[in-house]
């Protein structure tokens with residue numbers, strides 16, 4: 293069970309990273325805490341810094357500023373390496389190995405290896421153990437990489453776009469595998485993805501990056517409860533001044549606004565509770581507008 297005294301899955305203070313000494317900062321001023329036992333959606337537009345953050349958490353990169361901790365340990369240390377698994381976007385596997393060879397290698401490299409878990413993940417994807425990894429479809433390669441990561445029995449699983457390039461059926465299967473694992477062992481999962489509808493169903497924490505900074509690190513239900521979608525006549529807009537308008541759109545004289553109210557909202561509005569997908573999209577689009585110098 294997770295308790296209040298247990299270290300967070302991820303904890304960052306003043307975290308920053310530059311790929312080159314004089315280059316732009318891929319991450320800056322990042323301070324956030326992701327509690328343990330959560331399934332976290334790591335979202336942000338292309339280039340927002342998601343992969344960089346996961347590489348820092350996985351110990352593949354070192355911060356140029358500040359610090360990050362995974363389950364209370366510095367990434368890359370022996371304590372972190374045994375408890376954290378990272379699935380990078382390039383799914384590093386040996387193409388000449390068969391699936392069975394790959395899992396055997398996983399067993400040799402990981403002291404906590406659980407062969408039955410790894411084999412089950414492969415079997416659920418109907419993948420023959422004799423198949424060569426280099427000849428598998430991208431979806432099946434992802435599944436083998438996931439089998440390696442889950443076979444390690446991690447307490448924290450970091451996944452960089454595990455759903456990219458997968459058809460909807462395989463996406464659903466892989467999500468189901470992840471959810472089953474999370475439920476069975478209370479694994480903390482941090483998963484970057486652009487597939488917002490899949491995140492809506494599964495994630496209970498949101499970490500949203502915009503241009504290298506953390507814009508949201510919040511409980512998903514709190515986000516749902518904290519936002520409201522208002523539709524009304526544009527003349528009602530002054531009533532929104534004292535609230536945070538995440539995104540606004542007009543169609544003729546009709547205004548639709550995604551709002552984080554700071555109290556009761558005056559005016560004559562049709563009020564809806566937005567879904568997580570709509571909230572994330574609103575924040576991502578608002579970011580785009582702000583970066584382009586437009587009014588949000």
Ligand SMILES: Nc1ncnc2c1ncn2[C@@H]1O[C@H](COP(=O)(O)OP(=O)(O)OP(=O)(O)O)[C@@H](O)[C@H]1O
Nearest residue numbers: 311312317318336337338339340341342343344345
């Ligand atoms: N190896 C690298 N060398 C130099 N700059 C890099 C490198 N990798 C990423 N960057 C830059 O760092 C910033 C953050 O990139 P990152 O890949 O972390 O973003 P991302 O949110 O994962 O993007 P995407 O959704 O496109 O995968 C971008 O400006 C990117 O151009």
